[in-house]
Amino acid sequence: MAQHFLLSAQARTLSLKEIYKGGEExxxxxxxxxxxPATNGAPVCPRCSCAEAYDxxxxxxxxxxxxxxxxxxxxxxxxxxxxxxxxxxxxxxAIFVNAVKGLSxxxxxxxxxxxxxxxxxxxxxxxxxLSAEMKGLVMDGxxxxxxxxxxxxxxxxxxxxxxxxxxxxxNQTGKRRVVVAxxxxxxxxxxxxxxxxxxxxxxxxxxxxxxxAMFADEASHWDELHAFFPMGRINHSxxxxxxxxxxxxxxxxxxxxxxxxxxxxxxxxxxxxxxYANEAAWKEDHRRLPNGSAFTRTLVLALASPISxxxxxxxxxxx
Ligand SMILES: [Zn+2]
Numbered sequence: 001m002a003q004h005f006l007l008s009a010q011a012r013t014l015s016l017k018e019i020y021k022g023g024e025e026x027x028x029x030x031x032x033x034x035x036x037p038a039t040n041g042a043p044v045c046p047r048c049s050c051a052e053a054y055d056x057x058x059x060x061x062x063x064x065x066x067x068x069x070x071x072x073x074x075x076x077x078x079x080x081x082x083x084x085x086x087x088x089x090x091x092x093x094a095i096f097v098n099a100v101k102g103l104s105x106x107x108x109x110x111x112x113x114x115x116x117x118x119x120x121x122x123x124x125x126x127x128x129x130l131s132a133e134m135k136g137l138v139m140d141g142x143x144x145x146x147x148x149x150x151x152x153x154x155x156x157x158x159x160x161x162x163x164x165x166x167x168x169x170x171n172q173t174g175k176r177r178v179v180v181a182x183x184x185x186x187x188x189x190x191x192x193x194x195x196x197x198x199x200x201x202x203x204x205x206x207x208x209x210x211x212x213a214m215f216a217d218e219a220s221h222w223d224e225l226h227a228f229f230p231m232g233r234i235n236h237s238x239x240x241x242x243x244x245x246x247x248x249x250x251x252x253x254x255x256x257x258x259x260x261x262x263x264x265x266x267x268x269x270x271x272x273x274x275x276y277a278n279e280a281a282w283k284e285d286h287r288r289l290p291n292g293s294a295f296t297r298t299l300v301l302a303l304a305s306p307i308s309x310x311x312x313x314x315x316x317x318x319x
Contacts, residue, residue, distance in 0.1 A: 091111075
Protein backbone atom coordinates (compact mmCIF):
# COMPACT_ATOMS: atom_id res chain seq x y z
CA MET A 1 0.00 0.00 0.00
CA ALA A 2 1.20 3.48 -0.80
CA GLN A 3 2.37 5.51 2.16
CA HIS A 4 -0.04 8.19 3.31
CA PHE A 5 1.10 11.49 1.87
CA LEU A 6 1.16 13.33 5.19
CA LEU A 7 3.63 10.78 6.58
CA SER A 8 6.07 11.10 3.69
CA ALA A 9 9.29 13.15 3.93
CA GLN A 10 8.04 15.42 1.16
CA ALA A 11 5.21 16.64 3.36
CA ARG A 12 7.62 17.67 6.12
CA THR A 13 9.65 20.37 4.44
CA LEU A 14 8.88 23.05 6.95
CA SER A 15 9.42 23.15 10.68
CA LEU A 16 9.00 25.65 13.49
CA LYS A 17 12.53 24.79 14.57
CA GLU A 18 13.98 26.16 11.31
CA ILE A 19 11.95 29.36 11.60
CA TYR A 20 13.09 30.16 15.13
CA LYS A 21 16.67 28.99 14.53
CA GLY A 22 16.88 31.43 11.59
CA GLY A 23 15.89 34.34 13.84
CA GLU A 24 14.22 37.69 13.26
CA GLU A 25 16.56 38.98 10.52
CA UNK A 26 16.09 35.87 8.37
CA UNK A 27 12.32 35.98 8.90
CA UNK A 28 12.31 39.63 7.80
CA UNK A 29 14.22 38.65 4.65
CA UNK A 30 11.63 35.96 3.92
CA UNK A 31 8.89 38.59 4.14
CA UNK A 32 10.80 40.89 1.78
CA UNK A 33 11.52 38.19 -0.79
CA UNK A 34 7.88 37.06 -0.91
CA UNK A 35 6.41 40.57 -0.85
CA UNK A 36 8.66 41.78 -3.68
CA PRO A 37 9.59 38.65 -5.67
CA ALA A 38 10.20 40.58 -8.93
CA THR A 39 13.04 42.57 -7.35
CA ASN A 40 14.26 39.70 -5.20
CA GLY A 41 13.26 41.48 -2.00
CA ALA A 42 14.22 45.06 -2.89
CA PRO A 43 11.43 47.44 -1.82
CA VAL A 44 8.82 48.64 -4.32
CA CYS A 45 6.67 51.63 -3.36
CA PRO A 46 3.06 50.45 -2.87
CA ARG A 47 1.79 53.91 -3.83
CA CYS A 48 3.64 54.66 -7.10
CA SER A 49 5.42 51.34 -7.89
CA CYS A 50 8.81 53.07 -7.95
CA ALA A 51 11.63 50.61 -7.19
CA GLU A 52 14.00 53.20 -5.72
CA ALA A 53 13.69 53.79 -1.99
CA TYR A 54 15.81 55.03 0.93
CA ASP A 55 16.35 52.40 3.56
CA UNK A 56 15.49 53.52 7.10
CA UNK A 57 17.17 50.38 8.39
CA UNK A 58 16.82 51.11 12.09
CA UNK A 59 13.04 51.08 11.79
CA UNK A 60 12.77 48.52 8.99
CA UNK A 61 11.00 51.14 6.90
CA UNK A 62 11.56 52.64 3.45
CA UNK A 63 11.04 56.04 1.89
CA UNK A 64 10.14 56.19 -1.80
CA UNK A 65 12.61 58.30 -3.83
CA UNK A 66 9.89 59.32 -6.30
CA UNK A 67 6.88 60.20 -4.13
CA UNK A 68 8.31 60.33 -0.61
CA UNK A 69 5.84 57.77 0.72
CA UNK A 70 7.04 55.84 3.77
CA UNK A 71 6.24 52.18 3.94
CA UNK A 72 7.29 48.84 5.39
CA UNK A 73 7.27 45.27 4.11
CA UNK A 74 3.79 44.76 5.57
CA UNK A 75 2.19 48.10 4.54
CA UNK A 76 -1.13 47.58 2.79
CA UNK A 77 -1.26 43.86 3.64
CA UNK A 78 -3.19 41.93 6.28
CA UNK A 79 -0.10 42.24 8.51
CA UNK A 80 -0.16 46.05 8.53
CA UNK A 81 0.00 47.49 12.07
CA UNK A 82 1.32 44.15 13.23
CA UNK A 83 2.79 43.98 16.69
CA UNK A 84 4.09 40.45 16.45
CA UNK A 85 7.68 39.61 15.54
CA UNK A 86 8.35 38.33 12.02
CA UNK A 87 9.41 34.98 13.45
CA UNK A 88 6.10 34.68 15.31
CA UNK A 89 4.12 35.54 12.17
CA UNK A 90 5.99 32.84 10.23
CA UNK A 91 5.50 30.50 13.17
CA UNK A 92 1.75 31.22 13.14
CA UNK A 93 1.54 30.42 9.41
CA ALA A 94 3.50 27.18 9.92
CA ILE A 95 1.18 26.07 12.73
CA PHE A 96 -1.89 27.08 10.71
CA VAL A 97 -0.74 25.26 7.56
CA ASN A 98 0.28 22.13 9.43
CA ALA A 99 -3.12 21.90 11.16
CA VAL A 100 -4.76 20.07 8.26
CA LYS A 101 -7.93 19.51 10.26
CA GLY A 102 -8.17 23.10 11.42
CA LEU A 103 -6.81 25.08 14.33
CA SER A 104 -8.55 26.79 17.21
CA UNK A 105 -7.58 30.33 18.17
CA UNK A 106 -7.05 29.08 21.71
CA UNK A 107 -4.44 26.57 20.60
CA UNK A 108 -2.67 29.13 18.42
CA UNK A 109 -2.58 31.62 21.29
CA UNK A 110 -1.02 29.00 23.57
CA UNK A 111 1.50 27.77 21.00
CA UNK A 112 2.72 31.30 20.29
CA UNK A 113 2.16 32.74 23.76
CA UNK A 114 0.05 35.63 22.43
CA UNK A 115 -3.35 36.91 23.53
CA UNK A 116 -6.40 34.97 22.44
CA UNK A 117 -7.79 37.91 20.46
CA UNK A 118 -4.49 38.34 18.60
CA UNK A 119 -4.56 34.67 17.57
CA UNK A 120 -8.26 34.84 16.66
CA UNK A 121 -7.84 37.84 14.36
CA UNK A 122 -4.63 36.53 12.78
CA UNK A 123 -6.16 33.11 11.99
CA UNK A 124 -9.21 34.74 10.42
CA UNK A 125 -7.00 37.03 8.32
CA UNK A 126 -5.09 34.00 7.06
CA UNK A 127 -8.36 32.26 6.13
CA UNK A 128 -9.41 35.37 4.27
CA UNK A 129 -6.09 35.46 2.40
CA LEU A 130 -6.55 31.84 1.27
CA SER A 131 -9.99 32.63 -0.09
CA ALA A 132 -8.43 35.12 -2.55
CA GLU A 133 -7.33 32.08 -4.56
CA MET A 134 -10.97 31.08 -5.09
CA LYS A 135 -12.32 34.45 -6.16
CA GLY A 136 -13.97 34.38 -9.57
CA LEU A 137 -13.39 30.64 -10.11
CA VAL A 138 -15.57 29.01 -12.76
CA MET A 139 -15.97 25.28 -12.16
CA ASP A 140 -15.45 23.08 -15.21
CA GLY A 141 -15.32 19.44 -16.30
CA UNK A 142 -17.11 17.09 -13.90
CA UNK A 143 -18.57 19.15 -11.05
CA UNK A 144 -20.23 17.75 -7.93
CA UNK A 145 -22.66 19.72 -5.77
CA UNK A 146 -23.90 19.06 -2.24
CA UNK A 147 -24.96 20.91 0.89
CA UNK A 148 -24.54 20.38 4.64
CA UNK A 149 -26.14 22.16 7.58
CA UNK A 150 -24.12 23.66 10.43
CA UNK A 151 -25.00 25.30 13.74
CA UNK A 152 -28.24 26.28 15.38
CA UNK A 153 -28.53 23.13 17.45
CA UNK A 154 -31.41 23.25 19.94
CA UNK A 155 -30.88 20.98 22.93
CA UNK A 156 -34.02 18.97 23.62
CA UNK A 157 -35.63 19.40 27.06
CA UNK A 158 -35.05 16.56 29.48
CA UNK A 159 -38.73 15.90 30.18
CA UNK A 160 -40.67 14.67 27.22
CA UNK A 161 -43.73 16.87 27.95
CA UNK A 162 -41.50 20.00 27.81
CA UNK A 163 -40.09 19.21 24.38
CA UNK A 164 -40.88 21.35 21.38
CA UNK A 165 -41.03 20.38 17.76
CA UNK A 166 -37.54 21.39 16.65
CA UNK A 167 -38.51 21.17 13.00
CA UNK A 168 -40.68 24.26 13.32
CA UNK A 169 -39.09 27.57 12.44
CA UNK A 170 -40.30 29.30 15.64
CA ASN A 171 -38.49 26.69 17.73
CA GLN A 172 -35.16 27.11 15.94
CA THR A 173 -32.33 29.44 16.92
CA GLY A 174 -32.00 31.24 13.58
CA LYS A 175 -28.31 30.31 13.58
CA ARG A 176 -28.55 27.36 11.26
CA ARG A 177 -26.79 27.78 7.92
CA VAL A 178 -26.03 25.51 5.03
CA VAL A 179 -22.72 25.28 3.27
CA VAL A 180 -23.27 24.53 -0.42
CA ALA A 181 -20.10 23.34 -2.13
CA UNK A 182 -19.17 22.87 -5.76
CA UNK A 183 -16.24 20.58 -6.37
CA UNK A 184 -14.48 19.73 -9.60
CA UNK A 185 -13.33 16.14 -9.70
CA UNK A 186 -9.56 16.41 -9.45
CA UNK A 187 -9.83 20.21 -9.22
CA UNK A 188 -10.97 23.03 -7.00
CA UNK A 189 -13.62 23.33 -4.30
CA UNK A 190 -15.84 26.39 -4.06
CA UNK A 191 -18.00 26.76 -0.91
CA UNK A 192 -20.88 29.16 -0.20
CA UNK A 193 -22.84 29.85 2.98
CA UNK A 194 -26.57 30.27 2.59
CA UNK A 195 -29.91 29.63 4.33
CA UNK A 196 -31.19 26.63 2.41
CA UNK A 197 -29.63 23.98 0.24
CA UNK A 198 -31.97 24.78 -2.67
CA UNK A 199 -30.07 28.09 -3.12
CA UNK A 200 -27.38 25.87 -4.63
CA UNK A 201 -29.27 25.85 -7.94
CA UNK A 202 -28.64 29.56 -8.50
CA UNK A 203 -25.08 29.18 -7.22
CA UNK A 204 -24.39 26.41 -9.75
CA UNK A 205 -25.84 28.44 -12.62
CA UNK A 206 -23.55 31.31 -11.71
CA UNK A 207 -20.31 29.46 -10.99
CA UNK A 208 -20.33 26.35 -13.18
CA UNK A 209 -19.33 26.49 -16.87
CA UNK A 210 -22.28 25.88 -19.21
CA UNK A 211 -20.67 22.81 -20.80
CA UNK A 212 -19.75 21.12 -17.50
CA ALA A 213 -21.36 17.87 -16.33
CA MET A 214 -22.88 17.96 -12.86
CA PHE A 215 -23.40 15.31 -10.21
CA ALA A 216 -25.77 15.53 -7.23
CA ASP A 217 -27.68 13.34 -4.80
CA GLU A 218 -31.40 12.60 -5.08
CA ALA A 219 -32.66 15.71 -3.17
CA SER A 220 -35.56 17.05 -5.24
CA HIS A 221 -34.30 20.66 -5.48
CA TRP A 222 -31.44 19.46 -7.69
CA ASP A 223 -34.02 18.36 -10.30
CA GLU A 224 -33.97 21.95 -11.60
CA LEU A 225 -30.33 21.56 -12.60
CA HIS A 226 -31.29 19.10 -15.35
CA ALA A 227 -32.51 22.05 -17.41
CA PHE A 228 -28.99 23.51 -17.51
CA PHE A 229 -26.43 20.70 -17.25
CA PRO A 230 -26.00 17.04 -18.18
CA MET A 231 -26.63 15.48 -14.76
CA GLY A 232 -25.63 12.34 -12.92
CA ARG A 233 -27.70 11.57 -9.81
CA ILE A 234 -26.87 9.14 -7.08
CA ASN A 235 -29.18 6.99 -5.08
CA HIS A 236 -28.07 6.87 -1.45
CA SER A 237 -30.42 3.96 -0.73
CA UNK A 238 -28.12 1.77 -2.80
CA UNK A 239 -25.08 0.61 -0.87
CA UNK A 240 -22.85 0.82 -3.92
CA UNK A 241 -21.98 3.46 -6.50
CA UNK A 242 -23.14 2.91 -10.04
CA UNK A 243 -20.41 3.97 -12.46
CA UNK A 244 -19.70 7.65 -12.59
CA UNK A 245 -22.76 8.83 -10.68
CA UNK A 246 -21.42 9.74 -7.27
CA UNK A 247 -20.55 12.76 -5.13
CA UNK A 248 -17.50 11.29 -3.38
CA UNK A 249 -15.32 14.34 -4.01
CA UNK A 250 -17.65 16.88 -2.48
CA UNK A 251 -18.46 14.49 0.37
CA UNK A 252 -14.81 14.22 1.32
CA UNK A 253 -14.69 18.02 1.46
CA UNK A 254 -17.64 18.01 3.88
CA UNK A 255 -16.05 15.38 6.08
CA UNK A 256 -12.99 17.63 6.45
CA UNK A 257 -15.18 20.64 7.25
CA UNK A 258 -17.19 18.61 9.79
CA UNK A 259 -14.05 17.43 11.54
CA UNK A 260 -12.77 21.01 11.58
CA UNK A 261 -15.96 22.44 13.06
CA UNK A 262 -16.71 19.72 15.59
CA UNK A 263 -13.12 18.86 16.50
CA UNK A 264 -11.53 22.31 16.73
CA UNK A 265 -14.12 25.03 16.93
CA UNK A 266 -17.09 23.26 18.56
CA UNK A 267 -19.46 26.18 18.05
CA UNK A 268 -19.28 28.25 14.91
CA UNK A 269 -21.27 31.43 14.62
CA UNK A 270 -23.02 31.93 11.27
CA UNK A 271 -20.87 35.01 10.84
CA UNK A 272 -17.61 33.06 10.59
CA UNK A 273 -18.81 29.85 8.99
CA UNK A 274 -17.65 30.99 5.52
CA UNK A 275 -14.11 31.39 6.88
CA TYR A 276 -13.93 27.76 8.00
CA ALA A 277 -15.62 26.64 4.79
CA ASN A 278 -12.88 28.44 2.80
CA GLU A 279 -10.08 27.08 4.95
CA ALA A 280 -11.35 23.50 4.56
CA ALA A 281 -11.69 23.99 0.79
CA TRP A 282 -8.16 25.33 0.44
CA LYS A 283 -6.69 22.58 2.60
CA GLU A 284 -8.67 19.90 0.77
CA ASP A 285 -7.48 21.16 -2.63
CA HIS A 286 -3.84 21.44 -1.51
CA ARG A 287 -3.77 18.27 0.55
CA ARG A 288 -0.93 16.81 -1.52
CA LEU A 289 1.19 19.95 -1.58
CA PRO A 290 4.33 19.63 0.62
CA ASN A 291 3.81 21.76 3.72
CA GLY A 292 6.77 23.98 2.86
CA SER A 293 5.08 24.92 -0.42
CA ALA A 294 1.71 25.39 1.29
CA PHE A 295 3.45 27.69 3.78
CA THR A 296 5.06 29.82 1.05
CA ARG A 297 1.81 29.98 -0.87
CA THR A 298 -0.10 31.10 2.23
CA LEU A 299 2.43 33.83 2.97
CA VAL A 300 2.41 35.03 -0.67
CA LEU A 301 -1.40 35.20 -0.62
CA ALA A 302 -1.34 37.01 2.73
CA LEU A 303 1.17 39.59 1.45
CA ALA A 304 -0.89 40.13 -1.69
CA SER A 305 -4.13 40.61 0.27
CA PRO A 306 -5.19 44.13 1.08
CA ILE A 307 -5.92 45.08 4.68
CA SER A 308 -8.94 43.11 5.76
CA UNK A 309 -12.02 45.28 6.05
CA UNK A 310 -13.73 42.69 8.22
CA UNK A 311 -10.93 42.25 10.70
CA UNK A 312 -9.18 45.61 10.68
CA UNK A 313 -9.58 47.01 14.18
CA UNK A 314 -12.07 44.26 14.88
CA UNK A 315 -11.49 44.14 18.62
CA UNK A 316 -11.55 47.86 19.05
CA UNK A 317 -14.94 47.93 17.35
CA UNK A 318 -16.38 44.96 19.17
CA UNK A 319 -15.50 46.15 22.68
ZN1 LIG B 1 6.29 56.11 -4.34
